[in-house]
């Protein structure tokens with residue numbers, strides 16, 4: 094019994110110290126409620142972390158005239174010129190924003206988040222944010238106003254720095270596709286259940302994942318219900334943890 098208690102204590106201590114070292118924030122973002130009649134409005138945000146383009150989603154957005162905010166990395170921009178061209182050809186639908194230069198989490202201490210190594214220092218966070226903005230500027234189009242870090246987790250001091258660099262930080266309120274790892278059915282269910290004021294996050298860079306099919310189904314269900322889609326630029330987003338104020 095003593096041994097058990099000791100090992101439990103050790104575990105509790107370990108958890109406590111890991112918790113301290115690991116004060117990471119996953120901020121939320123909501124749109125101001127519309128307060129008028131209608132189906133409400135939501136913001137669809139799609140991350141393009143790296144890899145390719147899910148043309149199921151891209152085509153569905155164009156065909157159904159669903160506006161979206163796309164968070165792109167420098168890596169993704171380089172490899173997906175054709176998709177970028179389609180997005181740029183529909184400026185009424187697509188707002189491109191900053192998902193970092195190299196898709197490293199905006200966490201200024203060295204650690205791993207979901208298996209991805211963090212930026213690890215304030216300078217590296219700054220480089221990630223600025224190189225992402227520079228890549229977007231280099232691809233033509235308006236300057237980025239929003240930033241979302243890889244994994245959407247941040248250290249508090251990184252949030253303050255990103256705000257000083259002039260970006261709002263894009264949290265979310267509905268995790269649509271669980272990092273693109275959910276099945277089609279669950280993804281469709283989560284997105285289809287979005288309410289007035291929600292900010293949905295999903296991915297547009299995993300064409301082989303089942304989740305992409307669910308993203309399309311969920312969006313069409315929302316549209317069917319009369320939901321209006323807005324980009325982050327067009328709505329007043331309110332985030333917590335000092336991400337937008």
Ligand SMILES: [Zn+2]
Pocket residue numbers: 140141142192196242243244
């Ligand atoms: Zn990402």
